[in-house]
Amino acid sequence: MKKLAFPFSAVSLALAGAAQAQEVDPAIAELTKPESAVSVGLGYWSKDRPRLGTYDGMNQNGAYGLLDAFINTRDERTGTWFILDARNLGLETRELRAEWLRQGNFGVFAEYSRTPRDEPYTVFTGVQGIGTQTQRVPTPSATNLGEVHLGTMREAIGAGFSKILGGGYDFRFSMKSEDKTGDRLWGRGGAPEFAAEPIDSNQRQMEGILAFVGKTFQIQGGYYGSWYTNHNSLVDTANINAAGVTSNPFFLSLPLDNQAHQLFVNGGYNLSERTRATFNVAYTHATQNEQIPVGAGVATFAGAPTHLDGRLDTTLLQAGLTSRATNDFSWLASLRYYDSNEKTPQVRVVQTAATCGTCVDNTPLRFETITGRLEGTYRMAQGMSVLGGIEHARQDRDVPFGNANAGGLDAQRYVPWRAQIDETTYRAELRRSLAETVNGRIAYSFSQRDGSEFTPAAADAPQANLINPIHIADRDRNKIKLMLDWTVIEPLTLTFNVEYAKDEYGHSDSRPYGLRDGTASVFSLDGAYSISEKWQLSAWYTHDNTKANQFGQRNANAGAGEAVKEAHLEDTGDTFGAGLRGLILPKLRAGFDLLYSKNVNRYPETVTLTGAGTLFPSAAGVSAVGPLPDITNTVTRIKLHAAYAVQKTSEVRVEYTHEIWKTDDWSWMFANGTTFTYGTTTDGTQVSQAPKQTADWLAVRYIYRFQ
């Protein structure tokens, strides 16, 4: 039996008992009283790290203050907790939460947090007005470009209250308000020119729950409301020349204020010691009825709405039954109904001629899904159990219909649609304790999806109807998963994990295109080894691969010949992690972590002309039509840390991190590797990223712990 070094002894226990002292023995108190800690320090990043620092508030080189505190106190007599959790106070990611709780009675909390997202790309632009609702794109192209830093900041405050009312009842209330500000990469829409979406919005959430919890029956119900307010509504963009004259205006709409109100109730009842029934009911009413802004001088159709009167109602009805029918056999059955029903009145929004030549109506969407599930598990001797299950989902989908053409088909829909989808999934799983030290699991599932005949689209027909849209296409899916957990020897455990999935999508002569098939595989090996009581080592490796074979067509048009496209998209990842923790000296702990991740995206695509004409896009404008170059991303991160115990209650911790991110991503490049530049005669904005970003982090912290 492993024994830990510990000052506490039977003697101190005996003494404590014999003395009958009311005060708690200090040795016992140290082990039983909640702990607090304060950490103060300074860190320094040697270089900018735009990619890996996207979210941690440290994307720029320089010094950063490190201040964290966790104050955790409890009044033993009343069971009253005060918890103050302050994290990253010296960083843009700072957050603070304070909680006061009289356990078994009531509690209140308040919290504050900031979540930055710094755009990892470098943007040099001459576009004026970034951050505002009036943006001007230079014409001719700007030559005197300035750098703009895009990014967003979420800043949230929240509060909550809970009260145990007695008799099994309790009430909980929480609310959160979050402001989001900043700018993100966008486009002018009307022309492929640069714009930055100005973000200045707020979202609020509020939830109140009244619950009853008894031994056999539990139920809770309440209200959940959420409100979105956008302080921007329309962005006026135009070209502007040196004389300040504007041209080519495009007005870009933004999301408008919306809100949702949900009433819900869910519960469970133990019909017997072995059988439990549950239910879940929720109804949500969401609206969006803000005034729709129109740009100055913009023509609108006479019948276009000034307010959408948007309404989306969702209904959830869910019931389940689980039972351990015998010691060896358990089963569950569930039925679920989910209805997403947009009830926005349908109106004409666009009509460019006296009659509907080119016109657009809004197209509310409704889909209802009913899912039934039945599953059973039988436990046999020798630690073996078998699970079998079946699940069927039927989805009824209204076919969105804009406006009819002469043939009665929807003239504005570009994608064929199905009014019904059925998917049946069969599952089987075998779990077994192969020995005292080995546990294994193998799971297999097969699902088959099909549905009603496709309702063709009229816009861009017949080409638009040659495809099987990925989310409603017929699909056979096979998945298998193996997991083995092996304690090789007492200090060494290994975990093997293998997953493989294969999708085959339906296609026919009349509808041959879309995703044809795909595979996904994951192989993983984890190991943990206790070298000694003082040293522990862990390591893991994962290889993953996904493939998707996609077929498409291009008909003869504007000089381009009819062609068939075949893309074999592939992502391959190799990730290795390792960690070592140890006690070098009685007062000195140290650790080492390594992460290496390499991911390769491949885009092999062949385009075969099946008629006279050129390739598309025209070979004159591109280096080659398919395949696109591979993209490789790698991350290497080495972390070292050491902590020296200055006293029993305090330590000095030193951290060092070396990280490298590399990419040959061509997303913001031309074929010859030069930086992507917007426009030909206008704009001139350049977007890029450093292909190799290396940075070192050194930090020192002083940590003080107390009770």
Add this chain to the structure above:
Amino acid sequence: MRTVLHILILATAFIGQAAAQQPRKDMVLNGDAQCTRCHNEGDEYPVLAIAKTKHGTMADARTPTCTSCHGASETHVNRPANATERPKPDRTFGKHSKTPMAERSGACLSCHQGSKRMEWQMSAHATRDVACSSCHKIHSGFDPVRDKSTQTDTCFTCHKEQRVQMNRPVHHPVLEGKMACSSCHNVHGGFPKQLVRASVTETCFTCHMEKRGPFVHNHPPVQEDCAICHQPHGTTIPSMLKARPPFLCQECHSHTSHPSQAGALPNGRTVTNSLLGSVARGCLNCHTNIHGSNSTQNSATSGRFRR
């Protein structure tokens, strides 16, 4: 003087005897005395740190005793004379425990069946023999799975694919400690994919409410399921897209003109839409409001998310 000494000796003996006859004191939980006479921090299974947690708050009458979770364990306490080894407690929770998973979780659910755990028995975790103790540390002042900065250590023990996805360059700020798996998943719940809300979209809207609409011009997959286009655990493609434009868009769209372009890199600056489907923002260079548009401009392109 001798008499006084005798009295003192007698009195000391009496007090000592009385102290010895006093029942052993509970240390951290009500009624734990018979357990802590053997189990302390020097034991293979250290137990006292439970006192640092809510479970160990003795002022709260609802808190458990050792036997609430481990059972009365008569044979463990009083080892039968014929037993070669001390029998285990009635319920154990360690890795090599023989206690059925449902019984292990049942010990917790006898108090914690309410709130988010109402449908635990229906959850994928429960039906795959994951017990509460598979993820939670009870006898510890710090339960890593309940802290967003350390939660993934527990989840990645089984979810290996998500571990590598989270380590890809484009991801939600989970490894940065600003979110946790439980921000989106109720791992105790009965919703599909164990989400915190009834559907993928409802879950995403808790932070991305601007995508909720309804819009004047809807893009149906946005209303149906964000995961048709996005891989929320992480990818190498900006905006956590599952595939890169134009391939992603061409999974649903087949067209006569520029939307059917093959992947290609332009030789240089261009505004030709058939040359811009792969670079910069791809198809979104023009279809910039892809999640929905509220434009009523009398233009056909209003309905194509370009306004």
